[in-house]
Amino acid sequence: MSDTIDLIFEKYERAQDQLIPILQEVQRQYGYVSPEAVKKISRYLKITENQIYGVSSFYAQFRFSAPGRHSIRVCLGTACHVRGGATLLEMLERELDIKCGDTTSDKRFDLDRVACLGCCALSPVVQIDKDIYSRMTVTKLAELLKSYE
Ligand code: FES
16 A cells, blocks of 8 residues: 555655645545555644644545445435435444444445435435445344345
């Protein structure tokens, strides 16, 4: 990883306003921003790791844990939200024992929210990997999870 991160640094000035573009590129290349990457960025930009986590917490796009084997995205766009999207997300957090943005310890699932999956008429909608599941309920979702190893 270190070689690639150094190559990323070469493209950006050593200036604090480059933090977000650097984080975006690290995430594009690795799928997430690892603690090791945060350490290196901190050294490169001369800002603390806490500052990096603090600033990036305003941007939902950044992941700080490696993705799981399956990625669950719960739509919390307006249509899905009013039809129970938040309840589905809460149920998943409880069932998988993780918070939104995290990965289960067995690496089976990672969980996140999205703004709109573009099929509002089918709300509430949950995406697992490339599959979209429409008109989801807590019961259907619990059953569905069993089919993902
Ligand atoms: S709001 Fe969920 S698909 Fe549009």
